[in-house]
Amino acid sequence: xxxxxxxxxxxxxxxxxxxxxxxxxxxxxxxxxxxxxxxxxxxxxxxxxxxxxxxxxxxxxxxxxxxxxxxxxxxxxxxxxxxxxxxxxxxxxxxxxxxxxxxxxxxxxxxxxxxxxxxxxxxxxxxxxxxxxxxxxxxxxxxx
Ligand SMILES: [Cu+2]
Numbered sequence: 001x002x003x004x005x006x007x008x009x010x011x012x013x014x015x016x017x018x019x020x021x022x023x024x025x026x027x028x029x030x031x032x033x034x035x036x037x038x039x040x041x042x043x044x045x046x047x048x049x050x051x052x053x054x055x056x057x058x059x060x061x062x063x064x065x066x067x068x069x070x071x072x073x074x075x076x077x078x079x080x081x082x083x084x085x086x087x088x089x090x091x092x093x094x095x096x097x098x099x100x101x102x103x104x105x106x107x108x109x110x111x112x113x114x115x116x117x118x119x120x121x122x123x124x125x126x127x128x129x130x131x132x133x134x135x136x137x138x139x140x141x142x143x144x
Contacts, residue, residue, distance in 0.1 A: 059083045065108065065130070066090035070139035079123040079143040088113040095137070099128035
């Protein structure tokens with residue numbers, strides 16, 4: 001609806017402009033650019049909506065962090081489908097859930113639960129750790 005409105009405004013603006021100047025104005029071009037970018041924004045929003053809808057039906061799993069340890073230290077997830085991983089910090093200090101292999105890095109405050117979107121994984125093992133205390137706490141996700 002906004003796109004149509006913008007086009008209408010463009011046409012009206014262009015007609016008025018042509019009456020006075022009688023040539024193609026840079027204004028007109030700028031106006032059409034706006035229409036195109038609005039359309040692009042709508043397309044992006046539409047694709048985001050599709051993405052979030054597909055996640056809504058995905059599997060979910062939970063990981064807890066407390067007393068400097070991940071529970072469970074080995075988490076099995078289904079391979080080849082996205083998973084919503086809920087990561088809870090049950091401890092009293094912030095930690096950072098990090099995985100090089102999964103390209104994820106999220107700080108979790110004490111008492112907070114975050115959702116980490118895990119893409120469809122190939123079967124295999126993926127390491128993760130607390131980047132605030134490297135070497136202290138780590139775990140792995142096994143996709144199968
Ligand atoms: Cu980090």
